[in-house]
Amino acid sequence: xxxxxxxxxxxxxxxxxxxxxxxxxxxxxxxxxxxxxxxxxxxxxxxxxxxxxxxxxxxxxxxxxxxxxxxxxxxxxxxxxxxxxxxxxxxxxxxxxxxxxxxxxxxxxxxxxxxxxxxxxxxxxxxxxxxxxxxxxxxxxxxxxxxxxxxxxxxxxxxxxxxxxxxxxxxxxxxxxxxxxxxxxxxxxxxxxxxxxxxxxxxxxxxxxxxxxxxxxxxxxxxxxxxxxxxxxxxxxxxxxxxxxxxxxxxxxxxxxxxxxxxxxxxxxxxxxxxxxxxxxxxxxxxxxxxxxxxxxxxxxxxxxxxxxxxxxxxxxxxxxxxxxxxxxxxxxxxxxxxxxxxxxxxxxxxxxxxxxxxxxxxxxxxxxxxxxxxxxxxxxxxxxxxxxxxxxxxx
Amino acid sequence: xxxxxxxxxxxxxxxxxxxxxxxxxxxxxxxxxxxxxxxxxxxxxxxxxxxxxxxxxxxxxxxxxxxxxxxxxxxxxxxxxxxxxxxxxxxxxxxxxxxxxxxxxxxxxxxxxxxxxxxxxxxxxxxxxxxxxxxxxxxxxxxxxxxxxxxxxxxxxxxxxxxxxxxxxxxxxxxxxxxxxxxxxxxxxxxxxxxxxxxxxxxxxxxxxxxxxxxxxxxxxxxxxxxxxxxxxxxxxxxxxxxxxxxxxxxxxxxxxx
Numbered sequence: 235x236x237x238x239x240x241x242x243x244x245x246x247x248x249x250x251x252x253x254x255x256x257x258x259x260x261x262x263x264x265x266x267x268x269x270x271x272x273x274x275x276x277x278x279x280x281x282x283x284x285x286x287x288x289x290x291x292x293x294x295x296x297x298x299x300x301x302x303x304x305x306x307x308x309x310x311x312x313x314x315x316x317x318x319x320x321x322x323x324x325x326x327x328x329x330x331x332x333x334x335x336x337x338x339x340x341x342x343x344x345x346x347x348x349x350x351x352x353x354x355x356x357x358x359x360x361x362x363x364x365x366x367x368x369x370x371x372x373x374x375x376x377x378x379x380x381x382x383x384x385x386x387x388x389x390x391x392x393x394x395x396x397x398x399x400x401x402x403x404x405x406x407x408x409x410x411x412x413x414x415x416x417x418x419x420x421x422x423x424x425x426x427x428x429x430x431x432x433x434x435x436x437x438x439x440x441x442x443x444x445x446x447x448x449x450x451x452x453x454x455x456x457x458x459x460x461x462x463x464x465x466x467x468x469x470x471x472x473x474x475x476x477x478x479x480x481x482x483x484x485x486x487x488x489x490x491x492x493x494x495x496x497x498x499x500x501x502x503x504x505x506x507x508x509x510x511x512x513x514x515x516x517x518x519x520x521x522x523x524x525x526x527x528x529x530x531x532x533x534x535x536x537x538x539x540x541x542x543x544x545x546x547x548x549x550x551x552x553x554x555x556x557x558x559x560x561x562x563x564x565x566x567x568x569x570x571x572x573x574x575x576x577x578x579x580x581x582x583x584x585x586x587x588x589x590x591x592x593x594x595x596x597x598x599x600x601x602x603x604x605x606x607x608x609x610x611x612x613x614x615x616x617x618x619x620x621x622x623x624x625x626x627x628x629x630x
Numbered sequence: 631x632x633x634x635x636x637x638x639x640x641x642x643x644x645x646x647x648x649x650x651x652x653x654x655x656x657x658x659x660x661x662x663x664x665x666x667x668x669x670x671x672x673x674x675x676x677x678x679x680x681x682x683x684x685x686x687x688x689x690x691x692x693x694x695x696x697x698x699x700x701x702x703x704x705x706x707x708x709x710x711x712x713x714x715x716x717x718x719x720x721x722x723x724x725x726x727x728x729x730x731x732x733x734x735x736x737x738x739x740x741x742x743x744x745x746x747x748x749x750x751x752x753x754x755x756x757x758x759x760x761x762x763x764x765x766x767x768x769x770x771x772x773x774x775x776x777x778x779x780x781x782x783x784x785x786x787x788x789x790x791x792x793x794x795x796x797x798x799x800x801x802x803x804x805x806x807x808x809x810x811x812x813x814x815x816x817x818x819x820x821x822x823x824x825x826x827x828x829x830x831x832x833x834x835x836x837x838x839x840x841x842x843x844x845x846x847x848x849x850x851x852x853x854x855x856x857x858x859x860x861x862x863x864x865x866x867x868x869x870x871x872x873x874x875x876x877x878x879x880x881x882x883x884x885x886x887x888x
Contacts, residue, residue: 242761252730254687254756255781256805258790397693398683410686417785417808515731515757516684528705529735530683 243431349381351425426470430518441476646858654704680728689812
């Protein structure tokens with residue numbers, strides 16, 4: 235079984251490029267050029283230089299002693315939260331902006347949910363001196379205000395998406411419409427492993443640096459490159475794709491994808507796509523999708539804006555169907571508890587998205603001699619107002 | 631087998647007026663009234679929109695009409711029910727237009743079969759790519775005598791236009807400029823160059839121009855370069871005016887034709 239994209243852009247039956255003809259030339263231009271450009275020595279040189287000196291890679295693989303003690307196993311945290319801009323998202327935006335420049339594009343658009351991808355895009359656009367427009371759901375603009383402020387500070391224009399659930403899905407629709415209307419000068423930096431081929435593969439490749447480093451770092455610490463478990467949260471699934479990438483063909487490594495259950499799988503307010511979704515098409519890709527019997531996309535819910543998405547990347551749909559990855563989920567409350575736990579045990583405040591991955595640690599029942607790597611995809615600064623309110627610290 | 635789209639283009643090569651509306655809008659059961667009224671006012675071809683929650687290629691007007699239609703309870707099953715006696719009342723060519731996901735959930739073969747049963751002549755699914763159509767669905771569409779209509783744009787390379795032409799059977803939908811539906815900036819200079827380029831290619835399928843066609847002037851301009859033109863958003867807007875559905879349809883179509 236292959237877990238990599240085939241020459242037609244599919245992972246098993248999932249993936250492809252189901253785009254209107256208006257987008258065909260853009261997507262095709264990218265498909266024909268992305269591998270060639272990424273492999274060019276001067277591209278790699280510039281990418282590696284920026285990842286090291288600008289982003290701050292490699293990020294540490296931190297052995298978490300108190301968390302390990304509590305769960306009686308060996309827990310390592312891959313510190314993507316220590317990247318410049320505070321999450322893994324910049325690994326991808328650096329790569330794509332370099333690609334956009336080589337394709338001669340001058341205007342950059344992006345969608346964002348939690349705002350981490352928006353900030354990471356605005357950051358690289360400032361760095362490269364490119365115009366930047368970020369689409370963001372109206373609801374998300376409200377609940378992720380610090381990131382909106384950062385994007386504006388960086389010179390990006392933040393455009394509210396006001397249709398549908400006014401969250402990540404709708405922001406993506408608006409970004410795609412912008413691209414249809416501006417086919418010549420515009421490059422669309424998608425922030426997750428979603429969208430038409432080649433985006434899922436391209437984004438996974440740029441995020442793959444996470445698992446590449448994990449292997450080297452774990453070898454130093456444990457004498458083996460292979461952990462027992464790799465755990466990551468999944469909305470669209472970019473941090474999970476990066477954390478899983480170099481372990482996909484190492485079948486003894488258990489890959490754990492954690493979705494947002496929202497208020498509970500059966501509550502009607504959830505974003506657990508692998509359980510609630512069916513084979514369908516969203517944003518140019520065939521994948522698992524939350525939808526009605528009639529094929530209308532349903533509005534997901536999660537307290538975490540970054541996981542509030544009705545689909546999942548086609549790679550993950552394939553990992554789910556082929557049972558290569560185990561899918562779990564965590565509710566809003568479980569995620570919030572995990573935030574407090576990590577904060578008080580290790581002195582690290584994680585993002586709400588990331589906390590979903592931490593929340594399944596107890597249920598994993600890992601043994602004392604096993605190793606668990608949790609991809610700590612982002613830091614919690616953007617979520618502080620939610621945390622203060624939920625834990626009533628603002629009343630103390 | 632007779633296909634009304636092919637018969638239409640065999641009879642009429644110039645000045646064809648095609649109109650799009652969203653099924654289930656303004657009210658759930660307006661579908662038949664709108665079709666019959668359009669025919670009465672001399673429209674040549676009708677595109678019936680199957681509403682979708684996430685219409686990527688559409689601008690605000692058609693998005694909003696889709697949202698209303700879905701709230702009204704429109705579904706593909708409901709639409710086929712509404713159309714089941716339509717061929718006893720009119721022989722105007724009917725094309726269903728929508729996005730792939732709802733059709734996929736309905737079942738593509740079941741969908742094609744139902745189309746044939748109620749008398750649909752053609753299908754437009756903008757997000758069904760040419761390759762997937764040819765590999766997975768072409769045989770099915772042909773089995774049920776359905777014309778598959780593809781879009782081309784000013785950015786579509788010549789080789790691809792020829793490939794699309796070879797797999798089309800009905801007409802080619804020429805998107806006037808790089809845009810979602812409902813832009814009213816008029817037809818730009820570059821569009822004229824593109825229309826002439828396509829006209830010069832001597833394709834086997836006739837071309838019909840759509841996107842941005844919203845009044846008498848833009849309709850006439852488009853007709854100079856192709857067999858006809860398609861009006862969508864402007865018509866959907868007209869349906870929202872005060873007054874009866876019949877009056878709104880009649881006055882809008884007459885404003886285009888006269």
